[in-house]
Amino acid sequence: VLTQSPATLSLSPGERATLSCRASQSISSSFLAWYQQRPGQAPRLLIYGASSRAIGVPDRFSGSGSGTDFTLTINRLEPEDFAVYYCQQYGNSPPLLTFGPGTTVDIK
Amino acid sequence: QLQLQESGPGLVKPSETLSLTCTVSGRSIGTHSFHWGWIRQPPGKGLEWIGTVSYSGNTHYNPSLRSRVSISVDTSKNQFSLQVNSVTAADTAVYYCVTYLFTELDVHYYYGMDVWGQGTAVVVSS
Numbered sequence: 001v002l003t004q005s006p007a008t009l010s011l012s013p014g015e016r017a018t019l020s021c022r023a024s025q026s027i028s029s030s031f032l033a034w035y036q037q038r039p040g041q042a043p044r045l046l047i048y049g050a051s052s053r054a055i056g057v058p059d060r061f062s063g064s065g066s067g068t069d070f071t072l073t074i075n076r077l078e079p080e081d082f083a084v085y086y087c088q089q090y091g092n093s094p095p096l097l098t099f100g101p102g103t104t105v106d107i108k
Numbered sequence: 109q110l111q112l113q114e115s116g117p118g119l120v121k122p123s124e125t126l127s128l129t130c131t132v133s134g135r136s137i138g139t140h141s142f143h144w145g146w147i148r149q150p151p152g153k154g155l156e157w158i159g160t161v162s163y164s165g166n167t168h169y170n171p172s173l174r175s176r177v178s179i180s181v182d183t184s185k186n187q188f189s190l191q192v193n194s195v196t197a198a199d200t201a202v203y204y205c206v207t208y209l210f211t212e213l214d215v216h217y218y219y220g221m222d223v224w225g226q227g228t229a230v231v232v233s234s
Contacts, residue, residue: 030216031216035155042204043147048218048220054220090218092216094168095160096168096170099156099157100154
């Protein structure tokens with residue numbers, strides 16, 4: 001089970017966003033991903049392997065963490081960054097995929 | 109460029125079967141280490157993994173849906189399909205098809221769902 005906090009983060013453009021994802025048991029960093037979903041759009045992969053940026057993702061997005069605690073950091077929020085962010089775990093054996101409930105980053 | 113496109117009816121009656129197809133272009137569905145799956149999102153809610161079929165045809169399902177769900181592959185058409193039986197209003201959602209790379213050589217590594225279809229809305233209603 002993945003939990004995300006906070007549920008909502010209200011910030012201004014230019015500020016830093018720090019989003020948390022906690023797993024109920026330790027998982028390999030190789031199996032943790034983050035997604036961004038803007039209203040009316042399909043989710044977009046941001047981070048895989050806990051800290052590797054997907055192709056085309058700006059470097060203001062960074063991921064970190066290990067074990068049960070993972071973090072997505074967005075430096076210098078741009079207007080297009082206000083969206084919902086999901087962490088997601090790949091359970092290796094058996095291969096079951098789980099999403100966290102999401103964190104909404106909205107404009108303060 | 110790899111693209112996924114969902115297709116299927118937008119309205120399904122309660123107790124009937126929901127059937128969707130994902131057409132893959134830009135990569136063979138049998139390409140080693142690539143997996144193909146379905147995700148859904150009820151209105152105003154989060155993302156739920158439904159199930160996955162691997163490049164070799166192995167399937168895995170969300171335990172909460174396993175009794176009603178089936179994913180199959182048509183390699184001749186480069187498509188994979190989803191069936192959900194005995195639908196109720198709770199199955200109303202936007203359904204996405206996705207793909208991801210998972211390597212199983214010396215080290216297991218999951219590269220995330222990097223390509224998503226645009227999503228197709230399915231409403232269960234009489």
